[in-house]
Amino acid sequence: MTEKTSPTVNSFVSQNRGLILSLLALVVLPFIVGLFEGASLGAVWQNESGTSKFVQGLAIEIFILAIYALSYDLIFGITGLLSFGHSMFFAAGAYLSGILLKSFDLSLGMTLVWVLVIAVVNAFLFGIVLPRVKGITFALVTLGLGSVFHIVIMSREVGDYTGADVGLQAVPVPEFINPATHRLTFYFVAIVLLLVVYFIYKRFVDSPTGRVCVAIRENEDRAKMLGFNTFYFKIVALVLSSVTAALAGTLHTLYQPIVSPNTAGLGFTVTALLIILIGGVGTLNGALVGAAVYRLLDFGLRRYLGESASFINGAIYILIVLYLPFGIVGTWRMQSAKITEGRKRLLKLLKLEK
Amino acid sequence: MDTLLDVQEIHTFIGQYHILEGVSLGVPQGSITALLGRNGAGKTTTLKSILGLTAPRQGKVVFDGRDLSGMRSFDIAALGIGYVPEHRAIFRDLSVEENLKIAEREKGDYTRKSDMIFDLFPDLKRLITLSGANLSGGQQQMLAIARALVADNKLLLIDEPSEGLAPVLIEQMMKVISRLSVESTVVLVEQNFLVASQLAEYFVIIEEGKSVKSGMMKDLVNDHETIHRYLGAA
Numbered sequence: 307m308t309e310k311t312s313p314t315v316n317s318f319v320s321q322n323r324g325l326i327l328s329l330l331a332l333v334v335l336p337f338i339v340g341l342f343e344g345a346s347l348g349a350v351w352q353n354e355s356g357t358s359k360f361v362q363g364l365a366i367e368i369f370i371l372a373i374y375a376l377s378y379d380l381i382f383g384i385t386g387l388l389s390f391g392h393s394m395f396f397a398a399g400a401y402l403s404g405i406l407l408k409s410f411d412l413s414l415g416m417t418l419v420w421v422l423v424i425a426v427v428n429a430f431l432f433g434i435v436l437p438r439v440k441g442i443t444f445a446l447v448t449l450g451l452g453s454v455f456h457i458v459i460m461s462r463e464v465g466d467y468t469g470a471d472v473g474l475q476a477v478p479v480p481e482f483i484n485p486a487t488h489r490l491t492f493y494f495v496a497i498v499l500l501l502v503v504y505f506i507y508k509r510f511v512d513s514p515t516g517r518v519c520v521a522i523r524e525n526e527d528r529a530k531m532l533g534f535n536t537f538y539f540k541i542v543a544l545v546l547s548s549v550t551a552a553l554a555g556t557l558h559t560l561y562q563p564i565v566s567p568n569t570a571g572l573g574f575t576v577t578a579l580l581i582i583l584i585g586g587v588g589t590l591n592g593a594l595v596g597a598a599v600y601r602l603l604d605f606g607l608r609r610y611l612g613e614s615a616s617f618i619n620g621a622i623y624i625l626i627v628l629y630l631p632f633g634i635v636g637t638w639r640m641q642s643a644k645i646t647e648g649r650k651r652l653l654k655l656l657k658l659e660k
Numbered sequence: 661m662d663t664l665l666d667v668q669e670i671h672t673f674i675g676q677y678h679i680l681e682g683v684s685l686g687v688p689q690g691s692i693t694a695l696l697g698r699n700g701a702g703k704t705t706t707l708k709s710i711l712g713l714t715a716p717r718q719g720k721v722v723f724d725g726r727d728l729s730g731m732r733s734f735d736i737a738a739l740g741i742g743y744v745p746e747h748r749a750i751f752r753d754l755s756v757e758e759n760l761k762i763a764e765r766e767k768g769d770y771t772r773k774s775d776m777i778f779d780l781f782p783d784l785k786r787l788i789t790l791s792g793a794n795l796s797g798g799q800q801q802m803l804a805i806a807r808a809l810v811a812d813n814k815l816l817l818i819d820e821p822s823e824g825l826a827p828v829l830i831e832q833m834m835k836v837i838s839r840l841s842v843e844s845t846v847v848l849v850e851q852n853f854l855v856a857s858q859l860a861e862y863f864v865i866i867e868e869g870k871s872v873k874s875g876m877m878k879d880l881v882n883d884h885e886t887i888h889r890y891l892g893a894a
Contacts (some may be wrong), residue, residue, distance in 0.1 A: 520751070521751050525749065532737060588753075
């Protein structure tokens with residue numbers, strides 16, 4: 307048994323070395339930051355205020371953005387569906403969980419069940435038009451659906467529930483996960499959720515269904531010619547993406563605990579697009595790297611440059627897109643293949659390797 | 661000989677353009693039939709119309725005794741029609757093995773056919789883990805044909821297999837297509853008349869969206885007037 311398992315474990319470790327090291331670093335990060343500040347491990351564990359708690363908060367925001375960006379990478383980067391209404395998936399999860407917790411006093415478990423149901427309904431709402439429209443037309447239809455949702459949550463008629471243009475305020479968060487008092491717990495929950503989503507996505511993309519999604523992105527007609535009803539595959543991708551984005555939205559509500567109408571706007575869809583452009587479209591890992599770069603850059607520049615940060619931010623994004631057209635992860639993968647090939651050629655030339 | 665594919669007076673539009681204005685052809689089972697004609701005559705559109713990618717507005721396509729009118733393209737493909745599009749249309753982001761596996765219609769097709777495929781295309785076995793984008797033009801064409809062999813297809817539609825290939829590769833390709841016709845029926849679109857005449861037993865000439873002449877290839881090769889008139893070759 308052990309003999310059979312260990313090669314699998316070894317191959318898993320070697321394939322995910324970077325991810326495992328990053329995970330270990332993230333696990334110890336709050337304690338290391340605390341130690342630098344002179345706080346004891348116990349103080350960090352007890353969620354006492356300080357830099358460690360602040361860093362945990364920043365990291366949680368990155369994890370939520372990464373989950374959201376992963377969901378966009380699945381439909382755009384992997385399946386090739388350009389959607390301008392993706393923020394609706396996120397905002398639906400954020401608003402619904404906030405409303406159910408605040409106005410209907412539901413438990414977190416029941417709230418999650420409803421979030422999942424609505425996420426699936428949303429995916430089918432986008433999916434209805436799939437057999438008829440594709441490309442930029444699909445993008446515009448989703449923009450329309452997203453805009454309608456944005457207008458509805460900002461309207462006065464539902465203002466008692468959504469907070470209209472002010473947003474949903476003061477959502478009661480279950481004590482065991484309250485980020486004010488149990489931030490470290492929240493931090494680890496967010497890490498676990500991100501990891502689970504990442505590995506489900508990786509498994510999905512490597513599965514036969516995922517490979518068909520990649521084929522659809524490349525050329526839908528060719529996929530049809532192999533006998534695939536591409537509609538079903540696109541619906542599967544949409545459902546998985548919508549559920550993930552909605553869960554990210556719920557996490558966002560629990561962490562903040564307010565929901566701004568901006569989360570339903572076009573700008574927040576563009577945020578997801580920007581994150582995967584920075585990290586690398588269709589790479590999955592790119593969503594994680596992109597989310598970290600996006601949030602840290604935004605935070606750092608705003609802290610030191612104030613309002614002019616947006617201008618510098620924009621310039622940096624343009625430079626990234628110009629000089630790293632495949633994103634950070636995409637470019638790294640291409641270059642590392644070239645470096646490996648070059649090293650092999652050099653070793654052959656030096657006759658150190660056959 | 662039984663007719664496997666019967667295309668009856670089809671008219672196909674792309675947008676507002678009337679591309680096929682009456683194409684008819686009968687393809688006998690177990691044969692190779694070449695669709696000939698000048699650039700833009702409507703040969704590729706004929707293949708796409710058979711497959712339902714550009715569905716005909718008039719006329720009908722009967723495959724293996726079944727009328728394909730109104731059927732969706734993926735349902736038509738699932739009846740047992742393999743398509744090798746022009747320009748070596750493989751999936752560039754998938755590996756050679758993934759390109760082959762994705763063509764499975766039933767689980768295990770690839771495992772069952774892999775020996776036969778690698779016997780026809782030994783190069784592909786060596787390149788199995790490489791992504792499609794890293795293959796040469798000839799290798800991509802081999803992969804495109806190999807992909808159509810994974811599932812049990814009764815009919816193979818092959819569009820311009822010799823396009824842009826070196827002479828030595830064209831020869832290899834011709835041998836492969838000849839071998840395929842032992843098990844499948846082949847409809848071949850080919851600009852290179854020399855290649856088409858050596859491979860096909862039957863021909864159909866398409867001119868400005870209409871089928872204008874059809875018959876046995878052995879008769880066409882001696883009919884210099886027809887060749888000169890419709891194909892521009894001496």
